[in-house]
Amino acid sequence: MNPKRVNNIATGVIFALVGIVVAILLFLIGYILFNGVPNISWKFLTTSAQAFSSGGGIRDQLFNSLYLLVLTLILSFPIALGAGIYLAEYAPDNWVTNLIRTTIEVLSSLPSVVVGLFGYLFLVIQLQLSFSILSGAIALTFFNLPLLTRSIEESLNSVSSLQKEAGKSLGLSDWKTITKILLPVALPGILTGVILSAGRVFGEAAALIYTAGQSAPAVNYGNWNFLDPTSFLNPMRPAETLAVHIWKVNTESVTPDAHLISSASSAVLIIVILIFNLGARYLGNHLYKKMTATK
Amino acid sequence: MKTYNFDESYIADVPGEKEITAKDVQVFYGDNHAIFNANLKFLRNKVTSLIGASGSGKSTFLRCLNRMNDRIATVKGEIDYQGTNINSKNVNVYEVRKQIGMVFQRPNPFAKSIRENMTFALKENGIKSKDKLEERIESSLKEAALWDEVKDELDKSALALSGGQQQRLCIARAIAMRPNILLLDEPCSALDPISTLKIEETVVRLKENYTIIIVTHNMGQATRISDYTAFFHLGHVIEYDATKNIFENPSMQATSDYISGDFG
Numbered sequence A: 001m002n003p004k005r006v007n008n009i010a011t012g013v014i015f016a017l018v019g020i021v022v023a024i025l026l027f028l029i030g031y032i033l034f035n036g037v038p039n040i041s042w043k044f045l046t047t048s049a050q051a052f053s054s055g056g057g058i059r060d061q062l063f064n065s066l067y068l069l070v071l072t073l074i075l076s077f078p079i080a081l082g083a084g085i086y087l088a089e090y091a092p093d094n095w096v097t098n099l100i101r102t103t104i105e106v107l108s109s110l111p112s113v114v115v116g117l118f119g120y121l122f123l124v125i126q127l128q129l130s131f132s133i134l135s136g137a138i139a140l141t142f143f144n145l146p147l148l149t150r151s152i153e154e155s156l157n158s159v160s161s162l163q164k165e166a167g168k169s170l171g172l173s174d175w176k177t178i179t180k181i182l183l184p185v186a187l188p189g190i191l192t193g194v195i196l197s198a199g200r201v202f203g204e205a206a207a208l209i210y211t212a213g214q215s216a217p218a219v220n221y222g223n224w225n226f227l228d229p230t231s232f233l234n235p236m237r238p239a240e241t242l243a244v245h246i247w248k249v250n251t252e253s254v255t256p257d258a259h260l261i262s263s264a265s266s267a268v269l270i271i272v273i274l275i276f277n278l279g280a281r282y283l284g285n286h287l288y289k290k291m292t293a294t295k
Numbered sequence B: 001m002k003t004y005n006f007d008e009s010y011i012a013d014v015p016g017e018k019e020i021t022a023k024d025v026q027v028f029y030g031d032n033h034a035i036f037n038a039n040l041k042f043l044r045n046k047v048t049s050l051i052g053a054s055g056s057g058k059s060t061f062l063r064c065l066n067r068m069n070d071r072i073a074t075v076k077g078e079i080d081y082q083g084t085n086i087n088s089k090n091v092n093v094y095e096v097r098k099q100i101g102m103v104f105q106r107p108n109p110f111a112k113s114i115r116e117n118m119t120f121a122l123k124e125n126g127i128k129s130k131d132k133l134e135e136r137i138e139s140s141l142k143e144a145a146l147w148d149e150v151k152d153e154l155d156k157s158a159l160a161l162s163g164g165q166q167q168r169l170c171i172a173r174a175i176a177m178r179p180n181i182l183l184l185d186e187p188c189s190a191l192d193p194i195s196t197l198k199i200e201e202t203v204v205r206l207k208e209n210y211t212i213i214i215v216t217h218n219m220g221q222a223t224r225i226s227d228y229t230a231f232f233h234l235g236h237v238i239e240y241d242a243t244k245n246i247f248e249n250p251s252m253q254a255t256s257d258y259i260s261g262d263f264g
Helices: A003-039 A042-046 A059-090 A095-108 A112-126 A133-157 A161-169 A174-203 A242-251 A258-292 B058-064 B093-099 B114-124 B130-143 B163-175 B193-206 B219-225 B243-248 B253-259
Strands: B018-029 B032-043 B047-051 B074-081 B100-103 B181-185 B211-215 B228-233 B236-242
Touching: A003 A258, A042 A059, A059 A095, A059 A133, A059 A174, A059 A242, A059 A258, A095 A133, A112 A133, A133 A174, A161 A174, A161 B163, A174 A242, A174 A258, A174 B114, A242 A258, B018 B058, B032 B058, B032 B211, B032 B228, B032 B236, B047 B058, B047 B219, B058 B181, B058 B211, B058 B228, B093 B100, B100 B163, B114 B130, B114 B163, B130 B163, B130 B193, B163 B181, B163 B193, B193 B211, B193 B219, B219 B243, B228 B243, B228 B253, B236 B243, B236 B253, B243 B253
Parallel strands: B047 B211, B047 B228, B100 B181, B181 B211
Antiparallel strands: B018 B032, B018 B074, B228 B236
């Protein structure tokens, strides 16, 4: 076969494979949105869930998911940033560093049920944090750390070493060079890591059933004192998230409209992830342009 | 490759006020011995070229002079700068690098605006006054012959400049720190002939205020801009003398072979 023909066949196969991926994706998203969106209403988004009767909403679950995401990022981002910077810029190339990298990889491949049960035994029971958003956020931090650390490390590594040399040659400390010169350039890559991990946090159910719990007690959205048990900001209250809710209405619930609720919730979940994704990209681009003066 | 006797070298005792002196400098990358006993004296407000084939150690040697080899290679010996051995452990390397600036082979402006490229390190060093910063930007860009081309677009990204402009920006950024010595590591190797010529003109003008040490592959460049030249071969300094002597009347056979192209 001549090279031209080989090339045509290879290109055709690649296009076909990409087509399959896109088709599966479009089918899934289309199916979920098609079934879910007609059932979404303002009332659905703003009323609380019903245990036995139909017509329940997802207000608390939706808020819990968002709040959990924020708490998880607050816990995991600083740790991952430190670890990523260490691995990319400071870690010597020896067996200790390799051991750290391997450990991180193992952590990222733990089944979420295992992390959930560990969180239950250690956080909920041993540390007496009870079923709470905080327990859930800590459990999710275990998932988040490897993904975030890796993406921060790789984004920093992809910045040209010439930039680092430039900083060094001007008498800047390593720390200043890393934080003020390398990090702004690495920002888009870091942001991708945050978005990916946020999607995972938002969609996680198994680990949360055992840590954040399956109940969504009534909370007062006007109470900003996060130490008050009725406050919506209290991190020590149990909090069923949207993904857990979808699981629950499909397995344990006796509400007659469980099917409607779960399809609408799935659609909301996808839409919120999409909004978060686009929002984070927009914000990131804005920051990147501002810091690097590219227009 | 021809073999030469490295026990012999010709290091001329150049007359003049010395700025920085290397005494028995040796460099090791792990077990690899990269520089053997380099003894060189660089004169104030002169341009000195370091020439030699790839792998001769000239860039490695240059990077010793402002401690850029820290954490990369082991540097032994003494580097005397204003009466201090700056190769000793307890020297403040950040201060050394402020006084001994460097420009690299490939232009490496920060991914920031032209203005921020100029002011970033200055601000970190405590120069906050806006007037003073503006004055530094203008005078340094003028010294690097870039001011006329960029004065109206200081807030544009430095990465939008051409390669030659980027390299002159890097020179301007280095001299904005008001160093005493400027180390140039093959600054023109990534540039076209016209940009190269502009950098060469700039270098010749800069020696009024700075001591310049430049690594170059281009022997024409060495003859055009430098007062003194050191020839490196396989980690040894073979010959050091006035540029005119090196190129017209070299003392060592290796130097003579290298500059005539009859080498290896």
